[in-house]
Amino acid sequence: MACNVSKEAAMELVNLRRSIRNYTDTPVSEDDLRTILEAARQAPSGENYQPWRFTVVRDQENKDFLSMVGKAGSGRRFTSELLSRHIMERFVNLKDPEKRAKAFKKLTSGDVSAFVNQADVIILISGRLDVWDAPYDTSAAIENMCLVATSLGLGTCWVGAATLDVRDERRINQYFGVPAGYKSFGMLAVGEPARYPHARPRHLLSEIVYKEKFGVPYYEKEPENKEA
């Protein structure tokens, strides 16, 4: 199979993608939107069921609704993480109590997911409830969209906060007319980035790749990262 995309170009795309939470007012062109949706359509799916459906949301009022539900969902999630102390795992390196308090406040307020209404487009991703692989299929479609949007110079953010709690998901389905038999799995904000954040940390390959048996490191030491 001949492929014109170099390894460097493919890895550049993967490495350039970020979750973008600040957007300009510049609209996403219909051409670009179509390319992004086409990337979703070409994603793999279990038994090729293609259980996904994509609702393009551009109306400000409708985006505000998604933002409001996302903010509440995110706030509840992080409040429970704080109460159960799970949040501490993520902040072991943040020792400064003032900075810690600020970060916890931002997370528990839900503000961290309220940004979606800034994006020109929000794509609501729903999938057939009767298809076993629908959560994985829709995830593959979302990642395809993220990568192709990156190649177009656009930013995306995959947001689960608004659909994680089934009560929120029902509200969203009712509001957008998602019929029974479909579940909304998440949304994707798409727009021109106003701010391009630093890369978030990742576990090392030597920590997460195993040889034959779980837990046995495949790489004794971190392999040289030729793509970075």
Ligand SMILES: Cc1cc2nc3c(=O)[nH]c(=O)nc-3n(C[C@H](O)[C@H](O)[C@H](O)COP(=O)(O)O)c2cc1C
């Ligand atoms: C399934 C899933 C759900 C996510 N939900 C949210 C969300 O509700 N709000 C948000 O701001 N970011 C959300 N994100 C983005 C992650 O926070 C982000 O991918 C992660 O911190 C790594 O940062 P990066 O995407 O910039 O590499 C989600 C990502 C995934 C894959």
